[in-house]
Amino acid sequence: MGGLSRYTQIALDMSHRIVQGEFTVGERIYGRSTLASLYNVSPETIRRSLALLAEGGVVKVSQGSGVIILSKDLAYEFIEKYKGKHSLASIKKELRNLLEEKKKMDINLWDMVHNLIEYSDNLKHINPYNPFEIDIESSYKEAGKTIAEVEFWKKTGGTIIAIKRGEQMIISPGPKYTLEVGDTIVVVGDQDVYYKLKQFLNKL
Known part of the structure; x- marks a missing residue:
């Protein structure tokens, strides 16, 4: 998932677990510190991951009550949304690379023309x-x-x-x-x- 932030990757991983049934709707899952340990990241990174999922309606985060799974369907939609964003990012990156290559080719072509002129002058x-x-x-x-x-x-x-x-x-x-x-x-x-x-x- 190159190009995606770590907290987005974690949110996607949790969504996959929900879709695959590892976490079920209505279940209360690990607290923030436990998730941080599970993914080997800071609690702040987990907080941002959960905020993404909560914004998408996938989970509900309640202080003192942990994280409650709300929707399997919305977890699937969350995955699909970021899959599309990731594909678009890949296309943009490839396009930038192609434009850079074209720019280098144009410079090389112009250098060849100059070399031809110099050779012809001789x-x-x-x-x-x-x-x-x-x-x-x-x-x-x-x-x-x-x-x-x-x-x-x-x-x-x-x-x-x-x-x-x-x-x-x-x-x-x-x-x-x-x-x-x-x-x-x-x-x-x-x-x-x-x-x-x-x-x-x-x-x-």
Whole structure:
């Protein structure tokens, strides 16, 4: 029951005992100190466990009268309620892990793109088609339009192989992707493309 507090685990264990008939409805069970010894926890932890069960109508706690079992059905409902909460917590935890993994993958992809650019720069006299990156600034008047709408390839002769948008990495974006202010685009093309792209983005 990873992720659940100790007092919640104890409350669930007691509920299971009630459902299984180990404790019967109407029975008066151990006092707080005896339960604390049974579960090897402090009396305060037992108090919180019993408060949960009492809130759910499973038991009644009376000072001087001990703990009285009230309902087997409500004990079952208590178990089901926390089973659902535990499943949701597990899903949330898994989702957080997946998002962290995706973030790491995006960083690795961006590093690979940078390595490709650096490698291509070293071989620019051999390979006429070199990737380079450029930022889209607020001066670009057609921000928000798609790659197809601005006729990117027709006007620059370059091909966008990646877009970095915040922490998101888009590899091989299609013609329906928009170009937004703040994007960093990676373009491949011959030496003339860089200057055409500068003009395209109103940077010359």
